Amino acid sequence: MKTPTVPAGARPARALVFTLTVRRTVRSGALWGAALGLITATSALSYDRVYPTHALRLALARAFGSNTMTIALFGPAPHLDTVAGFTSFKVSLTLSVLASLWGLRAATGALRGEEETGRWDLLLAGPRRRVATTAQALAGVGVGVVVLAATCALVTTAAIRSPASGLRWTQVLGLGGAVLAAATTFAALGALTSQLDATRHDATTTGVVVLAIAYALRLVADAGLGLHALVWASPLGWVEEMAPLTAPSPVAAVPVAIWAIVLGAAALRGARVRDVGAGLLARDDRRRRRRRLLTGPGALTWRLGSSTILRWWIGITLGAGLIGLVARKAGSTIGGSSVRDVFSRLGATTLGTRAVLGVASLILAVVVSLLAVGQVAAARAEEARGHLDWLVASRVSRVRWLLWRLGAAAIALGGVGLLEGLATWGATASQGAHVGPTLLLEAGANLLPPALTLLGVATALYGLWPRAAVPVSYGLVAWSLLIVIVGGIGAISPWLLDTSVFHHMAGAPAEAPRAAANAIMCAIGLVGIATGVVAFARRDLVAT
Amino acid sequence: MDAPAVRADGLTKRYGRTVALDHLDLVVPAGQILGYLGPNGAGKTTTLRLLLGLIRPTSGRAEIFGVDAWREPVRAHAHLAYVTSDVALWPTLTGGEVLDLLGHAHGAVDGALREELIASFDLDPTLRVRAYSTGNRQKILLIAALMTRADLLVLDEPTRGLDPLVDQVFRTYIRQARDRGQTVVLSSHELSEVEALCDQVAIVRAGRLVEQRTLAELRQLSALAIEATFPGRPPDLRGVPGVHALEVEGSVLRCQVEGSIEPLLRALAEAGVTRMTSREPSLEELFLAHYDRADVPAP
Ligand SMILES: Nc1ncnc2c1ncn2[C@@H]1O[C@H](COP(=O)(O)OP(=O)(O)O)[C@@H](O)[C@H]1O
Ligand SMILES: [Mg+2]
Numbered sequence: 001m002k003t004p005t006v007p008a009g010a011r012p013a014r015a016l017v018f019t020l021t022v023r024r025t026v027r028s029g030a031l032w033g034a035a036l037g038l039i040t041a042t043s044a045l046s047y048d049r050v051y052p053t054h055a056l057r058l059a060l061a062r063a064f065g066s067n068t069m070t071i072a073l074f075g076p077a078p079h080l081d082t083v084a085g086f087t088s089f090k091v092s093l094t095l096s097v098l099a100s101l102w103g104l105r106a107a108t109g110a111l112r113g114e115e116e117t118g119r120w121d122l123l124l125a126g127p128r129r130r131v132a133t134t135a136q137a138l139a140g141v142g143v144g145v146v147v148l149a150a151t152c153a154l155v156t157t158a159a160i161r162s163p164a165s166g167l168r169w170t171q172v173l174g175l176g177g178a179v180l181a182a183a184t185t186f187a188a189l190g191a192l193t194s195q196l197d198a199t200r201h202d203a204t205t206t207g208v209v210v211l212a213i214a215y216a217l218r219l220v221a222d223a224g225l226g227l228h229a230l231v232w233a234s235p236l237g238w239v240e241e242m243a244p245l246t247a248p249s250p251v252a253a254v255p256v257a258i259w260a261i262v263l264g265a266a267a268l269r270g271a272r273v274r275d276v277g278a279g280l281l282a283r284d285d286r287r288r289r290r291r292r293l294l295t296g297p298g299a300l301t302w303r304l305g306s307s308t309i310l311r312w313w314i315g316i317t318l319g320a321g322l323i324g325l326v327a328r329k330a331g332s333t334i335g336g337s338s339v340r341d342v343f344s345r346l347g348a349t350t351l352g353t354r355a356v357l358g359v360a361s362l363i364l365a366v367v368v369s370l371l372a373v374g375q376v377a378a379a380r381a382e383e384a385r386g387h388l389d390w391l392v393a394s395r396v397s398r399v400r401w402l403l404w405r406l407g408a409a410a411i412a413l414g415g416v417g418l419l420e421g422l423a424t425w426g427a428t429a430s431q432g433a434h435v436g437p438t439l440l441l442e443a444g445a446n447l448l449p450p451a452l453t454l455l456g457v458a459t460a461l462y463g464l465w466p467r468a469a470v471p472v473s474y475g476l477v478a479w480s481l482l483i484v485i486v487g488g489i490g491a492i493s494p495w496l497l498d499t500s501v502f503h504h505m506a507g508a509p510a511e512a513p514r515a516a517a518n519a520i521m522c523a524i525g526l527v528g529i530a531t532g533v534v535a536f537a538r539r540d541l542v543a544t
Numbered sequence: 545m546d547a548p549a550v551r552a553d554g555l556t557k558r559y560g561r562t563v564a565l566d567h568l569d570l571v572v573p574a575g576q577i578l579g580y581l582g583p584n585g586a587g588k589t590t591t592l593r594l595l596l597g598l599i600r601p602t603s604g605r606a607e608i609f610g611v612d613a614w615r616e617p618v619r620a621h622a623h624l625a626y627v628t629s630d631v632a633l634w635p636t637l638t639g640g641e642v643l644d645l646l647g648h649a650h651g652a653v654d655g656a657l658r659e660e661l662i663a664s665f666d667l668d669p670t671l672r673v674r675a676y677s678t679g680n681r682q683k684i685l686l687i688a689a690l691m692t693r694a695d696l697l698v699l700d701e702p703t704r705g706l707d708p709l710v711d712q713v714f715r716t717y718i719r720q721a722r723d724r725g726q727t728v729v730l731s732s733h734e735l736s737e738v739e740a741l742c743d744q745v746a747i748v749r750a751g752r753l754v755e756q757r758t759l760a761e762l763r764q765l766s767a768l769a770i771e772a773t774f775p776g777r778p779p780d781l782r783g784v785p786g787v788h789a790l791e792v793e794g795s796v797l798r799c800q801v802e803g804s805i806e807p808l809l810r811a812l813a814e815a816g817v818t819r820m821t822s823r824e825p826s827l828e829e830l831f832l833a834h835y836d837r838a839d840v841p842a843p
Contacts, residue, residue: 116635199635387632392597392598394624394625397618420764472705540600
């Protein structure tokens with residue numbers, strides 16, 4: 001908690017909030033921008049090596065160029081026989097999702113996070129000041145967004161070569177523009193949810209839900225069901241339509257600009273009309289006393305965390321259901337030996353509905369892993385905010401507290417696995433696809449070992465290195481996803497593939513779950529959890 | 545219970561190369577109010593967090609009523625309640641619900657006292673924490689600590705953010721707690737607060753305990769402040785044993801005297817003093833004297 005406080009009585013300096021926000025967002029924007037640029041540049045530079053001949057490039061284009069399922073999951077794949085097309089397919093969606101998340105978190109952190117601490121009480125007194133403060137914070141986030149996009153573009157210039165073997169200047173600039181659009185869109189959304197919800201956690205969660213809906217909308221739009229117009233209903237769809245590397249379309253920036261202006265203005269208006277510390281949607285600040293679930297750490301964990309877990313359960317049910325609904329249709333478009341070859345490389349050995357579900361299991365596994373890491377992140381947040389101090393300073397054992405938290409994570413994960421299986425079964429059955437319920441429940445359970453591994457790693461980090469635990473664990477999920485996406489398309493060294501938990505997961509129900517690999521992943525998870533608990537019992541509690 | 549409420553033996557905490565607390569030896573007998581005094585960054589919070597078992601001592605140990613605070617935190621905390629000034633509470637719970645939660649976490653709560661405290665501190669318990677001002681959040685914690693009637697109250701700058709009226713209520717209840725036999729450790733950098741409440745004072749500076757005495761002893765140790773008026777120019781008192789901090793303003797002379805005051809009185813009488821007042825120095829002056837003096841061991 002090192003943020004400078006505003007001395008009482010002193011007139012706040014003119015642009016204090018702006019300056020403080022810029023200081024925070026520029027550093028993190030530069031860091032993330034560099035990471036995004038690195039991902040892009042290495043992808044572009046690997047093309048020549050992985051697909052050296054024209055024949056190989058054509059084969060790649062045939063396999064993925066019109067493959068509805070991969071397009072639905074990862075975005076369009078035109079011109080795969082060029083470096084720009086290849087790079088676009090490989091990194092576009094990752095880039096726009098990561099930039100969106102960055103923008104969202106930067107906005108909710110600057111607007112809600114600071115307010116939550118109460119340190120800005122003085123600055124937020126009175127509606128006019130509140131609007132000015134909000135505007136300054138937003139401007140600060142804007143600077144960060146520009147730095148993010150600029151750094152990404154700058155690092156990507158490393159991949160600039162001739163059109164035959166690299167990217168072009170205009171493409172790199174366009175890429176920066178797409179990153180800018182994605183981050184701006186979700187920063188504006190974060191600004192608004194910061195006014196609607198009363199805590200940073202809720203404001204971010206609402207934003208992530210919108211991001212998930214945006215992803216699902218563009219998934220359906222690209223699933224070859226004749227609903228492509230839906231892409232315009234999704235913020236991620238706009239960024240996709242900008243297609244800076246393949247078919248630049250500046251028109252798609254128009255909805256982004258409109259969205260940003262409308263949401264930004266709504267946020268400022270919201271800041272004016274609401275009370276400090278309250279949200280527009282969370283105005284019931286007064287409430288009858290509810291004594292339930294305040295009797296101890298276990299009850300409290302459930303009371304504070306159950307709504308989040310419930311949201312994940314609903315989300316995974318809807319997501320799995322959606323994929324189940326389109327799976328049969330998408331599966332029927334798969335054909336041809338080159339496609340079969342590619343699919344077997346992605347983990348699917350049978351065709352049709354099951355192949356599609358097998359490929360989609362990767363996305364679901366990522367979501368489930370995010371839930372697992374999120375549970376550790378919630379524990380860390382409880383400690384970082386100082387809430388845990390109160391419990392440990394009374395008769396609550398810190399180890400018991402952590403075990404309760406991990407128990408909640410186990411329940412959350414178990415529920416997710418079960419719901420995923422049931423939802424997929426229900427949805428596919430409704431489409432007349434006959435994949436057995438056992439097979440699908442098994443596929444749901446098959447999502448859990450990678451999540452358990454990540455839960456273990458996150459818990460171990462939490463015990464050993466609490467300040468880094470959350471970013472490193474989320475980074476590990478992103479890394480694992482990136483490795484399998486890259487690995488699925490082109491050659492990548494086997495030991496690098498081994499670092500990805502998702503690489504060890506079978507693409508059920510297309511493939512049978514791998515018992516040995518799953519057992520090892522579970523064992524790693526349990527060892528990690530044990531390590532984390534022991535280390536946590538022996539370390540200091542640390543605030544932010 | 546024969547064990548002292550708090551005992552620290554060579555208690556040390558390092559953060560990398562920073563020594564936040566350096567071999568602290570401290571005993572707080574049961575039933576007393578200890579003022580734990582020091583400027584910002586002196587190591588007060590570090591000490592209290594060590595007592596609570598929230599952080600692990602680099603070396604040495606801390607005991608609460610004879611129970612090791614780090615090895616057996618749950619048992620050590622059975623008789624303890626804690627308040628800080630950095631109030632971060634669960635934003636979605638109401639004030640009343642936070643009291644429920646902390647009450648359960650502590651075990652026993654005096655229900656009647658809880659209601660009385662809510663009334664005395666003028667807290668609206670139906671509001672969610674996020675809607676309270678900083679001062680009101682502070683009140684929740686004070687009520688939570690006081691309503692448990694814990695044998696030991698550990699308070700880390702508990703009145704920051706409270707208005708003077710509430711401060712008075714706080715003092716009343718702290719005195720009442722002491723009268724009931726509860727022990728209080730009150731960290732503060734506000735001298736007036738410590739002066740008004742405490743039986744004993746411990747002063748820390750740069751991680752080291754500089755002094756632990758009763759308030760009375762501390763006052764005796766130090767100088768008496770004298771103000772004398774003369775018909776004409778005051779005499780030159782330099783060289784009179786024990787006198788320092790001399791100041792002359794017209795016909796008025798001010799100084800401090802340490803040890804026996806007899807030589808000074810004789811000198812004043814010889815010079816024909818017409819009017820004289822003496823008073824005990826405030827804690828503020830004592831405190832400043834401590835930090836000005838060169839004989840304080842360097843860290
Ligand atoms: N978690 C920490 N990491 C590093 N240094 C710390 C930490 N906590 C406290 N310190 C340092 O220890 C010293 C004492 O701090 P603290 O106990 O908070 O002082 P006080 O409460 O008297 O103001 C300070 O120099 C502070 O910077
Ligand atoms: Mg302190």
